[in-house]
Amino acid sequence: xxGARLGSFLAGLAVxxxxxxxxxxxxxxxxxxxxxxxxAAVSLTGSQSKEGGLTxxxxxxxxxWINQRGGILVNNAKHPVQIIYEDDQSNANLSATLxxxxxxxxKAQFILGPYGSGATASDAIVVEKDGIPMVESNGAAQSIFxxxxxxxxxxxxxxxKYLTGVLDMxxxxxxxPTTIAMLAANDNFSLEVAKAVADYAPSKGMQIVFNKxxxxxxxxxxxxxxxxxxxxxxxxxxxxxxxESIAINKAAKQLGLNAKIFAYSVGPSTPDFISALxxxxxxxxxxxxxxxxxxxxxxxxxxxxxxxxxxxxxYNSTExxxxxxxxxxxxxxxxxxxxxxxxxxDPSKVRDALxxxxxxxxxxxxxxxxxxxxxxxxxxxxxxxxxxxxxxxPANVANGQPQYPTPTWSSR
Amino acid sequence: MSQFAQQVVLGLLLxxxxxxxxxxxxxxxxxxxxxxxxxxALVIVGAYITWDLFTRLHVDPFLSLPVDALALFVIxxxxxxxxxxRLIRAPxxxxxxxxxxxxxxxxxxxxxxxxADFRSVTPSYxxxxxxxxxxxxxxxxLGGLAVALAxxxxxxxxxxxxxxxxxxxxxxxxxxxxxxxxxxxxxxxALTFAIGAAFAGVAGGxxxxxxxxxxxxxxxxxxxxxxxxxxxGLGRVSATIAGGLAFGLIEVLGQSAPGLGSGFANxxxxxxxxxxxxxxxxxxxxRLA
Numbered sequence: 034x035x036g037a038r039l040g041s042f043l044a045g046l047a048v049x050x051x052x053x054x055x056x057x058x059x060x061x062x063x064x065x066x067x068x069x070x071x072x073a074a075v076s077l078t079g080s081q082s083k084e085g086g087l088t089x090x091x092x093x094x095x096x097x098w099i100n101q102r103g104g105i106l107v108n109n110a111k112h113p114v115q116i117i118y119e120d121d122q123s124n125a126n127l128s129a130t131l132x133x134x135x136x137x138x139x140k141a142q143f144i145l146g147p148y149g150s151g152a153t154a155s156d157a158i159v160v161e162k163d164g165i166p167m168v169e170s171n172g173a174a175q176s177i178f179x180x181x182x183x184x185x186x187x188x189x190x191x192x193x194k195y196l197t198g199v200l201d202m203x204x205x206x207x208x209x210p211t212t213i214a215m216l217a218a219n220d221n222f223s224l225e226v227a228k229a230v231a232d233y234a235p236s237k238g239m240q241i242v243f244n245k246x247x248x249x250x251x252x253x254x255x256x257x258x259x260x261x262x263x264x265x266x267x268x269x270x271x272x273x274x275x276x277e278s279i280a281i282n283k284a285a286k287q288l289g290l291n292a293k294i295f296a297y298s299v300g301p302s303t304p305d306f307i308s309a310l311x312x313x314x315x316x317x318x319x320x321x322x323x324x325x326x327x328x329x330x331x332x333x334x335x336x337x338x339x340x341x342x343x344x345x346x347x348y349n350s351t352e353x354x355x356x357x358x359x360x361x362x363x364x365x366x367x368x369x370x371x372x373x374x375x376x377x378x379d380p381s382k383v384r385d386a387l388x389x390x391x392x393x394x395x396x397x398x399x400x401x402x403x404x405x406x407x408x409x410x411x412x413x414x415x416x417x418x419x420x421x422x423x424x425x426x427p428a429n430v431a432n433g434q435p436q437y438p439t440p441t442w443s444s445r
Numbered sequence: 446m447s448q449f450a451q452q453v454v455l456g457l458l459l460x461x462x463x464x465x466x467x468x469x470x471x472x473x474x475x476x477x478x479x480x481x482x483x484x485x486a487l488v489i490v491g492a493y494i495t496w497d498l499f500t501r502l503h504v505d506p507f508l509s510l511p512v513d514a515l516a517l518f519v520i521x522x523x524x525x526x527x528x529x530x531r532l533i534r535a536p537x538x539x540x541x542x543x544x545x546x547x548x549x550x551x552x553x554x555x556x557x558x559x560x561a562d563f564r565s566v567t568p569s570y571x572x573x574x575x576x577x578x579x580x581x582x583x584x585x586x587l588g589g590l591a592v593a594l595a596x597x598x599x600x601x602x603x604x605x606x607x608x609x610x611x612x613x614x615x616x617x618x619x620x621x622x623x624x625x626x627x628x629x630x631x632x633x634x635a636l637t638f639a640i641g642a643a644f645a646g647v648a649g650g651x652x653x654x655x656x657x658x659x660x661x662x663x664x665x666x667x668x669x670x671x672x673x674x675x676x677x678g679l680g681r682v683s684a685t686i687a688g689g690l691a692f693g694l695i696e697v698l699g700q701s702a703p704g705l706g707s708g709f710a711n712x713x714x715x716x717x718x719x720x721x722x723x724x725x726x727x728x729x730x731x732r733l734a
Contacts, residue, residue, distance in 0.1 A: 078553065078556060079661060080659070080661045082556060082561040082661075083560075083561035083562060083563070083659070086560075086561065123661075245700075247700070248711050253459050253462075253656075253696070253697075255455045255458075255459070255583075255586075255697075256452055256455050256456070256459075256696070256697035256698075256700040256701060257700055259448070259451045259452060259455060259581075260448070260452075260700070260701050263448050275563055275657075276563060276656075276657050276659070276662075279563065279565060279657040280655075280656060280657065283567075283571070283572070283655060286571075286572035287571075287572055287573075287574055287581070287583035287585070287586075288451075288574075288581050288583070289574075289581060303563075305562050305563040305657075306563075308565075309563055309564065309565030309567070309657050310565065310567065311567055313567070313572065442572065
């Protein structure tokens with residue numbers, strides 16, 4: 034902290050000097066302040082290295098953009114930004130240790146969240162203890178926010194909204210589906226998603242006819258799928274991760290489980306899902322935090338279209354960014370705006386500015402409730418149609434219509 | 446009733462995968478007294494070879510299995526001769542640490558080469574199956590079970606019908622005595638490990654057809670192989686078959702136990718494992734030590 038204080042003193046001095054030199058000509062050009070140091074412990078190796086890598090891409094995309102503009106503006110001084118990364122090896126327990134190291138050894142002034150609800154929950158304890166604000170972009174479990182923490186903010190729509198949007202959409206379709214088979218991985222986040230579906234379904238006139246969980250990262254789900262098939266559901270939902278959503282879709286085809294809607298919480302939005310399954314990926318729905326087709330009107334940073342272009346340029350990709358990347362960038366944007374609004378690098382002032390934040394970004398509205406959850410941004414529903422993602426619900430941000438019902442496996 | 450029959454069929458098919466994975470693991474453990482924690486990583490190396498041949502050259506996954514076997518045989522031989530052999534007489538803990546380290550190195554190399562993207566081998570017949578009344582037998586898994594049983598036959602034939610096999614069994618029984626009668630210990634050690642690795646590679650080729658693979662996807666299989674060997678017993682090919690099929694059945698039937706989430710399936714499987722250890726410590730079909 035001493036470095037930061039010295040930095041802001043120097044920045045103030047620089048502002049004064051600049052003001053003297055420029056006397057008479059309106060607002061002086063901003064000076065350069067000391068770098069602002071962000072810390073992030075993300076999964077760069079281990080079972081979540083894919084998602085961790087996407088998180089880092091999202092952070093780095095903003096990092097380039099803000100530094101091209103000289104940095105974050107605080108009291109008319111532009112502070113360039115550094116992000117110091119640690120690798121939590123996909124181990125939630127290690128994550129907290131690394132965040133402690135980032136704060137005490139690397140002198141990180143602010144923390145960007147890790148990948149996953151488990152790691153986020155353990156990091157939240159550390160930042161709370163040290164009084165360092167954390168904006169997290171990849172932990173959607175509401176349980177993270179149920180402890181009254183003051184320093185943790187999440188830009189995501191919470192877990193309970195992941196698949197309820199699909200039910201909202203299903204209720205508008207004809208013939209209306211009424212029975213649901215719900216599969217869930219045995220982890221906090223996935224179980225929260227599944228419970229929300231079970232709680233919400235009756236209000237839409239639907240009932241759960243099969244509801245089971247399986248161990249996370251289960252390589253084999255064929256036994257479960259054959260049981261689900263016996264219940265003859267209209268909707269098959271999975272709340273889990275990419276590997277399981279691929280396995281479930283494969284097993285559904287092998288065992289001839291035909292439903293009108295297949296919807297998976299996590300997985301279908303990634304390019305891997307389509308490349309792994311080919312044409313079998315078609316018709317699958319997912320609830321997504323964000324899609325490259327949404328039509329938000331941001332008040333700063335990039336428009337949705339420019340964001341997609343910036344991503345493709347930096348990472349030399351023809352694919353648009355998936356939502357893990359976008360939500361991670363959104364976390365950085367929350368910090369950028371809050372620091373600007375606070376006009377200070379003091380952690381408690383930035384924390385207060387985060388609590389009061391209300392901005393529209395390419396990712397949607399960012400505004401936190403008293404727990405620190407962004408409940409103001411809706412989830413969107415997308416569907417894979419002929420190998421391409423289309424946003425199909427809600428209608429005001431959609432660029433396609435749901436293809437319904439899903440044809441049987443034998444007639445595809 | 447047909448639902449139960451379907452579950453039994455799926456359990457046996459899953460068991461076939463476990464047999465394939467555990468054969469090499471059991472051989473290395475039985476003969477070299479090494480619990481190879483890198484076994485799952487070797488399985489995934491095989492899976493990546495099959496994936497690579499499928500995506501680049503459109504080779505049918507089942508036709509690429511011999512390539513997996515050959516490549517992993519070479520890797521296994523070199524790994525044993527160059528690295529593991531230096532610790533072959535060290536206490537179990539040392540080889541534990543060593544193979545744990547090898548596992549990390551292989552997984553990291555795979556991450557560097559293939560990245561963490563999810564890969565999948567999806568041949569045209571991957572979704573279809575044999576319909577027997579209301580019971581469906583997916584072709585891919587049936588093929589997997591057939592290959593697993595064929596592998597078991599090959600291993601049995603090598604061990605019981607060839608001079609090399611006799612030498613391998615001799616080393617397993619008493620390494621000093623085997624050396625006295627002229628067996629080249631280092632060669633047999635390396636050969637045994639190479640055969641184990643080759644079998645892991647074939648298992649990986651099968652796995653790539655029904656599961657999406659990542660560099661870390663092998664870790665659960667090391668654990669499964671361990672459980673299968675404990676359940677079936679060490680030192681016999683038939684014991685591995687019995688252990689693998691039993692473990693697959695227990696897992697799938699455990700998933701359908703009424704009222705329980707299938708999160709309990711693993712727990713049920715390991716409870717059975719503990720019971721077997723208590724009642725029959727040498728496993729279902731294992732030899733007395």
